[in-house]
Amino acid sequence: MSGYEVEHGVNFSEPPKKSTRRPDLSTFHATFNETFGDEASTINNANSIPTPENVTATIRLAADTYETIDMDHGGDNQLLRFMIERLDGLAMEPPTKRGVSDTFLSELERIPKSKLKKDESCPICSEAFLDDEYPLVVVLPCDPKHKFDLECIQPWLKLNATCPLDRKELDAKKEPPPKVVEEEEEDYDEYYA
Numbered sequence: 001m002s003g004y005e006v007e008h009g010v011n012f013s014e015p016p017k018k019s020t021r022r023p024d025l026s027t028f029h030a031t032f033n034e035t036f037g038d039e040a041s042t043i044n045n046a047n048s049i050p051t052p053e054n055v056t057a058t059i060r061l062a063a064d065t066y067e068t069i070d071m072d073h074g075g076d077n078q079l080l081r082f083m084i085e086r087l088d089g090l091a092m093e094p095p096t097k098r099g100v101s102d103t104f105l106s107e108l109e110r111i112p113k114s115k116l117k118k119d120e121s122c123p124i125c126s127e128a129f130l131d132d133e134y135p136l137v138v139v140l141p142c143d144p145k146h147k148f149d150l151e152c153i154q155p156w157l158k159l160n161a162t163c164p165l166d167r168k169e170l171d172a173k174k175e176p177p178p179k180v181v182e183e184e185e186e187d188y189d190e191y192y193a
Contacts, residue, residue, distance in 0.1 A: 025065060025155060027061060031061055032158055034054070035050045036050055036098045055094035056091045059087050059090050059159060062156065062158075063091065065155060066080050066087070066156075069125050073126045077123075079123050083124075087159065090160075099157050099158050100161050104157075104170070105154060108138040108150070109138060111138070111147060113130070113134075113135055120147065122137075122152050123146075123148065123164075124149070124152035124156075125152050132149075136149065136150045136151065137149060137150070140153075140165075142163045142166055142170060143166060157170070
């Protein structure tokens with residue numbers, strides 16, 4: 001090893017590590033937030049709706065991301081083909097509403113690395129969960145067997161409120177907490193202060 005390699009902690013004789021297994025989704029997320037607004041309501045007019053062109057661009061970005069994942073893994077993932085076709089259909093007739101909220105995504109059940117099995121993999125990217133040093137695996141509420149990398153399922157869920165495996169609607173709305181019945185106050189309508 002040369003002095004440079006020792007000083008900087010690198011070894012040029014080793015093959016470089018494999019790059020990340022999924023494309024960068026920052027453009028999708030930025031376009032999505034610009035189009036639909038985010039949880040903090042970046043859209044100033046509450047009555048405005050996203051323009052069809054912006055919604056179509058957002059949907060196409062998600063479809064392109066899934067297309068890239070599919071091509072990187074041989075192009076034979078039937079689930080990804082379905083998802084891409086569904087997104088292409090949505091792009092032709094853009095919806096005015098989005099899928100699930102960021103709150104719903106953040107509340108999805110996370111699967112700890114210790115509970116993942118060696119043979120389990122993401123149905124979208126086809127990568128084994130345990131191949132990732134720090135896997136972020138979520139399970140959808142429709143079925144405990146529907147486990148995904150959060151990075152893979154997030155674009156789909158932001159545009160569609162359905163599970164891509166069984167196409168069940170995901171209940172993005174939680175029941176409001178029960179109202180607390182307060183003691184009734186006495187009627188003071190006839191009194192003057």
